[in-house]
Amino acid sequence: MIVLNGVTKKYGTKKVLDDVSFKVQGGEFVSLVGESGAGKTTLIHALIGATDVDKGEITVDDYEVSSLNRNKIQDYRRRVGIVFQDYKLLPKKTVFENVAFALEVAGYEKDFIKKRTVSVLKIAGLEDLRNNFPRQLSGGEQQKTAIARALVHAPELLFADEPTGNLDYESTDSLVRLFRKINQSGTTVILATHNRGVVDKLKKRVIKLESGKVISDKENSGYN
Ligand SMILES: Nc1ncnc2c1ncn2[C@@H]1O[C@H](COP(=O)(O)OP(=O)(O)O)[C@@H](O)[C@H]1O
Ligand SMILES: [Mg+2]
Incomplete structure (x- = not known):
């Protein structure tokens, strides 16, 4: 299970993640959406321990990702x-x-x-x-x-950040099917994307970010 609790990240005085809290159960498929600059990549980086957060906690199963040392981070990364x-x-x-x-x-x-x-x-x-x-x-x-x-x-958990960003429509479609198949085999998938078509097709849980804040969190949803 992934648990984010009050996660806040600033660049200078700007909050790029602002009090982000949500939970993801094992086996879920979550699309993390929002316009460019909303904070999706920063959130993925925080989730994989590639960036420190200023406030709040991130826990993934037994790993307190937000407070891991370098060795433990390597260990955690091998598991996702x-x-x-x-x-x-x-x-x-x-x-x-x-x-x-x-x-x-x-x-x-x-x-x-x-x-x-x-x-x-x-x-x-x-x-x-x-x-x-x-x-x-x-x-x-x-x-x-x-x-x-x-x-x-x-891995029990797969993170993807704009994986279809460089792809045409047909390749994107085929990739969406692959992510779905991976999820159906039991892997939790966290997919950050600003691609409406992808999210509308998936009809899974959608967490929407705007200016670093979670503004909606809906099951079986399209982009909006
Ligand atoms: N290393 C950085 N230094 C300063 N600002 C950054 C840095 N990385 C990202 N940002 C800013 O944080 C905000 C969120 O960026 P990002 O997480 O990449 O958004 P998204 O992936 O949703 O497009 C943007 O305003 C971006 O300019
Ligand atoms: Mg991004």
Whole structure:
């Protein structure tokens, strides 16, 4: 479970997160919406321990994210999946290698790495593209590779910040289906986006930010 309690973050005198409080249960799918500058990215960064907050607490399962030291943050980050707008793939590695690499650096044995990588490539619908390099992929396929990589440690929680920001309509649609599938398999998904079409299609819980404040929090909702 994710619990935010009175989370406030300032840049200079400007509050970019202003007394943000909400809870997310395991298995939920939450879209975090709001216009550009509303504070979505700052909130995702706070949730993954990439930025300190000035006030309030963030707890994710057993982790008090808002007060973790550097070692514990690394440990926490390995337990969550994170996807960004830019795919951050390694250009000289294939799809398979990009995904497998995350397991190699964690020291798993070869057989396990192969099995696990094949399995997440299948989830992401990338089996046929496993030997392609990133430059041989569409934007949507690159983002799916990034998602497969984020899933490789079987996280209970997946954070995505504007994952469809660089994609056309069809790739976006296909990605939305993938996020839905990942959520249906039990993973909690927190999706920050300003894309109305995506949110309207999902019809899940929508938390809306405006000037750093939560202005609405609705189940089975569209963007508005
Ligand atoms: N490192 C920073 N220094 C100063 N202001 C920042 C910084 N990062 C973000 N901001 C400001 O915080 C506000 C929220 O930004 P952000 O969280 O990126 O919003 P969103 O992701 O919803 O577009 C914006 O006004 C932005 O200019
Ligand atoms: Mg943003």
